[in-house]
Amino acid sequence: MTEMLVTNARLVLADSILDGAVGVRDGLIRDIGEGPSSIADAVDFEGDFLIPGFVELHTDNLEKHLQPRPGVMWPSSAASVVAHDVQIAGAGITTVFDAVAVGEYSAASARRQMITTTVETVANPRVREVLRSEHLLHLRCELADPAVLDIYAPIADNPYVKLVSLMDHTPGQRQWADLDRWRQFNRDKKWTDLEFDQMVADRVAAQSQYVNRYRTAVIELARQHGTVLASHDDTTPEHVDEAMHDGISISEFPTSIDAAAHAHRRGMKVVMGAPNVVRGGSHSGNVSAIDLVQQDILDGLSSDYVPSSLMQSVFLLNQSAGIDLAKAVSFVSANPARMVGLDDRGAIEIGKRADFSRVRLIDGVPVILSVWREGRRVS
Amino acid sequence: MNELILTGARLVLDDAIINGSVQIVDGTIASIDMGRSAVPGSIDVAGDYILPGLVDAHTDHLEKHVFLRAHVKWDMLRAVMAHDSQIIGGGVTTVFDSLCVGATIKNPERREILGPMIDALEYAGAKGMMRAEHLVHLRCEITDNMTPALIAENIDRDIVRVISIMEHIPGKRQSHDVSNYLDRRMKETGKDRAAVEEETRELLESLEASSSEVRHLVVEFAKTRGLPMFSHDDLTVEHIRMAHAEGVRVAEFPVSIEAAREARAQSMLIVAGAPNVLRGGSQSGNVAVTELLAEGLVDILTSDYVPRSMLDCAFLLANRPELDTDLPAAVRMMTSVPARVCGLDDRGEVLPGLRADLIRVHLTDNIPVIRSVWRQGLLVN
Numbered sequence: 001m002t003e004m005l006v007t008n009a010r011l012v013l014a015d016s017i018l019d020g021a022v023g024v025r026d027g028l029i030r031d032i033g034e035g036p037s038s039i040a041d042a043v044d045f046e047g048d049f050l051i052p053g054f055v056e057l058h059t060d061n062l063e064k065h066l067q068p069r070p071g072v073m074w075p076s077s078a079a080s081v082v083a084h085d086v087q088i089a090g091a092g093i094t095t096v097f098d099a100v101a102v103g104e105y106s107a108a109s110a111r112r113q114m115i116t117t118t119v120e121t122v123a124n125p126r127v128r129e130v131l132r133s134e135h136l137l138h139l140r141c142e143l144a145d146p147a148v149l150d151i152y153a154p155i156a157d158n159p160y161v162k163l164v165s166l167m168d169h170t171p172g173q174r175q176w177a178d179l180d181r182w183r184q185f186n187r188d189k190k191w192t193d194l195e196f197d198q199m200v201a202d203r204v205a206a207q208s209q210y211v212n213r214y215r216t217a218v219i220e221l222a223r224q225h226g227t228v229l230a231s232h233d234d235t236t237p238e239h240v241d242e243a244m245h246d247g248i249s250i251s252e253f254p255t256s257i258d259a260a261a262h263a264h265r266r267g268m269k270v271v272m273g274a275p276n277v278v279r280g281g282s283h284s285g286n287v288s289a290i291d292l293v294q295q296d297i298l299d300g301l302s303s304d305y306v307p308s309s310l311m312q313s314v315f316l317l318n319q320s321a322g323i324d325l326a327k328a329v330s331f332v333s334a335n336p337a338r339m340v341g342l343d344d345r346g347a348i349e350i351g352k353r354a355d356f357s358r359v360r361l362i363d364g365v366p367v368i369l370s371v372w373r374e375g376r377r378v379s
Numbered sequence: 380m381n382e383l384i385l386t387g388a389r390l391v392l393d394d395a396i397i398n399g400s401v402q403i404v405d406g407t408i409a410s411i412d413m414g415r416s417a418v419p420g421s422i423d424v425a426g427d428y429i430l431p432g433l434v435d436a437h438t439d440h441l442e443k444h445v446f447l448r449a450h451v452k453w454d455m456l457r458a459v460m461a462h463d464s465q466i467i468g469g470g471v472t473t474v475f476d477s478l479c480v481g482a483t484i485k486n487p488e489r490r491e492i493l494g495p496m497i498d499a500l501e502y503a504g505a506k507g508m509m510r511a512e513h514l515v516h517l518r519c520e521i522t523d524n525m526t527p528a529l530i531a532e533n534i535d536r537d538i539v540r541v542i543s544i545m546e547h548i549p550g551k552r553q554s555h556d557v558s559n560y561l562d563r564r565m566k567e568t569g570k571d572r573a574a575v576e577e578e579t580r581e582l583l584e585s586l587e588a589s590s591s592e593v594r595h596l597v598v599e600f601a602k603t604r605g606l607p608m609f610s611h612d613d614l615t616v617e618h619i620r621m622a623h624a625e626g627v628r629v630a631e632f633p634v635s636i637e638a639a640r641e642a643r644a645q646s647m648l649i650v651a652g653a654p655n656v657l658r659g660g661s662q663s664g665n666v667a668v669t670e671l672l673a674e675g676l677v678d679i680l681t682s683d684y685v686p687r688s689m690l691d692c693a694f695l696l697a698n699r700p701e702l703d704t705d706l707p708a709a710v711r712m713m714t715s716v717p718a719r720v721c722g723l724d725d726r727g728e729v730l731p732g733l734r735a736d737l738i739r740v741h742l743t744d745n746i747p748v749i750r751s752v753w754r755q756g757l758l759v760n
Contacts, residue, residue: 068654068685072662076691078746079657083687086468086749090760091461130741130748190567275447278454306447308461365456367508368464370758379760 004375007037009045009358012052012329014347022050024354027374032350045358049366052333053094053355053373054310055346057163057230057271058138058252058302061087062098066114073114077121082130089132089379091307092368094355095337095345097138097163098122102152103145112151119155132371132378138163140232143214144170144207156221162340164222165252166215166243167232170207171200174233175255181285219246228340230271237262244268250339252302255286257295264297269339273304274332277313289313290321293331300336311359315366381405383756385737386416388429393715393728394707401429403735406755410731424739427750430710431729432472432736433689436541436650436717437516437609437631437681440465441476445492455492455499460508467510467760469687470749472736473718473726475516475541476500480530481523481593490525494532501538510752510759514721516541518611521593522548522586530600541721542601543609543631544594544622548586549579552612553634553663598625607720609650613638619645629679629720634665639676648720649676652683653692653713672702679720680712689713690740694747 007021011032021042023031065080067073074080088096100118121127122135137160141148155161168174176182183196191199222229230250231243240251240263251263252271260270272289273282281288292298303310310332317323317331330347337346345353354375359366371379386400390411400416402409444458466474478496479489500513515538519526533539550557557579564575601608609631610622619630619641630642631650642649655661655668671677682688693713697706704712718727726734735756740747752760 069662072654072658074685075658076746078744079687079691082746082748083465083468083685086687086760087461087465090464090468126744130743192569278457283448306453306461308457308464312457362506362508365460365508367460377758 004354004372005037005039005042006050007039007042007044008047009050010047011050011348012326014330014334014349015326017325019047022348022354022356024372024375027354027376029348029350029352029354032348048369049357049359049361050348051092051311051314051329051357051359052346052348053353053357053371054092054332055095055336055340055342056088056093056303056307056310056332057097057250057300057336057340058099058140058165058304059088059093059096059307060099060305061303061307062118063101063114066118077114077117078124078127081118081121081127081135085131085133085135086379087307089371089373090368091303092311092357092359092371093133093303093307094353094371094373094378095134095136095342097136097340099138099140099165101140101142103142103148112147115151116155119158119161123158123160133373136160136162138165140165140167141214141218143168143211143218144203145214146206146210148210148214149217152218153221156225156227161225161227163228163230164218165230165232165250166218166248168207168211169233170203170211172204174235174239175253175284175286177235177255178285185284215246219248223247231268234259234263240266240268253304255282255284257287257291260287260292261295261297264299269299269335270297271300271302271336271339272298274301274309274313275304275306277301277316278306278309290317293317293321293323298331300339301331302336311357311366311368315361315364319364381756382409383735383753384416384418384421385424385429385739386421387423387425388739389426390729391428391430391707391710393711393730396428396706401729401735401737403737403753403756406735406757408729408731408733408735408737411729424750428740428742428747429729430470430693430738430740431714431727431733432738432752432754433470433713434473434715434717434721434723434727435466435469435471435682435686435689435713436475436679436721437477437543437652437683438466438471438474438686439477439684440682440686441478441496442492443684445496455495456503459496459499459503459513463503463509463511463513465686466513467752467754468749469682470690470738470740470752471511471682471686472738472752472754472759473512473514473723475514475721477516477518477543479520479545480517480533481520481526490523490529493529497533497536497538501536504538510754512754514538514540516543516609518543518545519593519597521546521590521597524589524593526593527596527600530597534600534604534606539604540606541609542597542606543611544597544627545611546590546594548583548590550583552614552618553632553665555614555634556664598627602626607722613642616641619647623647632683633671634661634663636666636670636674636676639666639671640674643676648678648716650679650681651677653680653688654683654685656680656692657685657688657695669699669702672696672704675703678712679717680709681717690738690747690749694742694745698745 549560
């Protein structure tokens with residue numbers, strides 16, 4: 001039985017802020033009280049914030065560790081996962097869905113091998129034992145890729161695969177509705193006009209050949225295994241309606257305000273990228289997350305490609321957009337936890353997991369001093 | 380008095396591993412002994428290793444947080460903090476962030492970000508926002524005429540501690556095979572081989588024309604401030620001799636075994652990259668660091684572009700008896716040796732009187748997992 005008492009903290013509760021103390025036993029929150037505690041062994045937060053551990057639904061960060069430079073595959077996937085985990089825990093994330101691209105138009109053997117190895121490593125009990133955050137898997141299924149089902153089917157029943165998203169990055173629609181922007185984003189590839197046109201034509205052909213077929217098959221498999229589904233880059237109300245019809249509950253990174261508003265109205269959960277909040281807009285020229293927050297149609301934020309962006313976005317929303325701190329925190333904790341059915345965590349509440357961070361504001365910038373998961377200090 | 384005792388540890392000392400305890404008082408290592416501590420409140424590390432906090436003489440990693448994706452630039456202070464969290468997670472308590480001074484052909488934006496990166500490092504350090512101690516290693520690109528002006532703007536800042544001299548010219552040093560460059564340019568420009576060769580010849584002439592003058596100025600700046608100088612990517616015996624004649628005492632990432640042997644003959648210290656060891660060779664097809672190690676031609680290991688690679692490398696080397704580098708020897712290459720070369724004599728060993736910068740490492744299936752990191756006695760990770 002482990003016991004811990006935190007005192008003198010600014011507790012960020014589900015809908016308010018309380019100056020007080022938190023008692024932890026056996027990895028769970030047992031007591032929450034107002035005012036300081038006089039118990040001698042208490043951990044004194046000196047007035048710093050105590051913020052629930054974040055639940056991150058979509059990070060691409062693991063792939064950066066598996067491949068630290070273009071063309072450089074790291075020799076040990078376990079070492080990569082451990083290094084990624086350190087970064088995740090240090091960002092205040094105590095539950096993370098590592099997003100693994102299934103397909104992506106380059107299902108060459110190296111990438112396929114990377115997917116298999118990644119899933120095995122994250123599921124390996126010896127590795128899980130030493131990880132700081134709890135790692136789950138989010139499979140990003142590229143529906144226009146002919147290999148998508150071959151890769152997904154053998155791992156669909158992996159117990160750590162808890163989220164599957166359906167994506168279609170064919171240029172000319174969704175995230176890349178604007179072809180010029182897509183070309184600009186890929187400018188390092190230095191396509192000639194001819195190559196560019198050919199590339200677009202090939203991708204559009206693949207889309208018409210594969211997307212519908214694989215969409216149905218992937219959804220069916222996910223349902224069989226009770227895996228939560230997300231729809232990626234919804235751009236039109238029709239995309240949302242299609243997703244609703246298919247029983248998809250999360251609209252991840254909608255690219256237009258129309259799609260986001262429609263999803264929200266129809267009861268889907270709308271998740272946007274925290275880097276979009278921090279940068280004040282989308283890097284691909286799509287809808288701004290802050291606009292969605294201000295229209296009250298946002299439910300969650302995900303760190304996407306910058307783990308530290310979650311904490312930054314929470315305080316930016318509070319300081320620059322006037323969003324209540326408890327509400328801003330709910331976008332990255334209680335709300336995403338509920339979206340994936342993890343009801344045991346995501347809030348500073350009696351009976352929930354003792355997952356939290358100690359955060360100090362220094363000149364308005366949030367600095368994470370320490371992180372606990374299930375009552376154990378992990379960063 | 381603030382006291383902390385770690386007991387039940389495998390303490391990695393400068394030349395031995397002992398089972399014992401370490402006592403920390405007010406941020407400094409106060410004593411080491413072979414037994415178990417019976418003092419109440421001692422932390423039992425259950426047989427885990429206690430190593431000195433690592434000292435990384437060269438990481439390029441900050442730039443990755445500034446440019447998170449191609450063409451997506453991040454706020455500088457936030458980039459610095461995110462970088463710091465990864466650094467400390469690699470067991471590094473003192474890091475020399477290697478920042479490019481001057482542009483290469485591929486990265487013109489490097490001129491603009493240098494000052495703001497150093498500003499952010501100083502600010503975050505002064506405000507207590509960082510877990511590791513960050514110092515700056517200026518990587519001075521001598522092919523850029525702007526380099527002397529950029530050094531002049533920054534050299535007097537206290538955080539700047541190391542100067543390295545780099546020369547990135549297609550066909551020289553790290554990229555001594557020019558054919559890759561020509562192929563790439565042909566694809567990029569659509570021109571034929573003859574045209575690209577001609578254009579490249581002109582480019583090389585202009586780069587070389589300025590580089591010897593800039594090189595001279597860089598050396599003068601370093602000498603005036605008394606900073607250690609590293610020579611980067613030496614390929615030939617002449618590269619080493621030229622550097623040595625200029626007063627350079629460290630060869631960083633020599634790309635051939637001949638250059639490394641000459642550096643040793645000149646009593647220069649040799650820096651190598653841990654990623655090269657772990658990957659079993661160089662990304663750009665140059666000498667494998669294990670070959671250098673086998674001849675005793677490595678003194679310092681750095682993380683280069685993968686923050687946690689040093690720790691992995693230390694334990695890998697300890698399991699490769701043919702390289703004659705046991706764990707204390709490997710750890711020295713990433714702690715006391717770089718600390719001393721870079722002018723820090725208050726850290727780098729588990730030794731009474733030194734800073735209590737310590738890391739606790741647990742081995743799982745031979746993978747070193749960092750359990751805790753203390754910087755000056757404070758638990759920071």
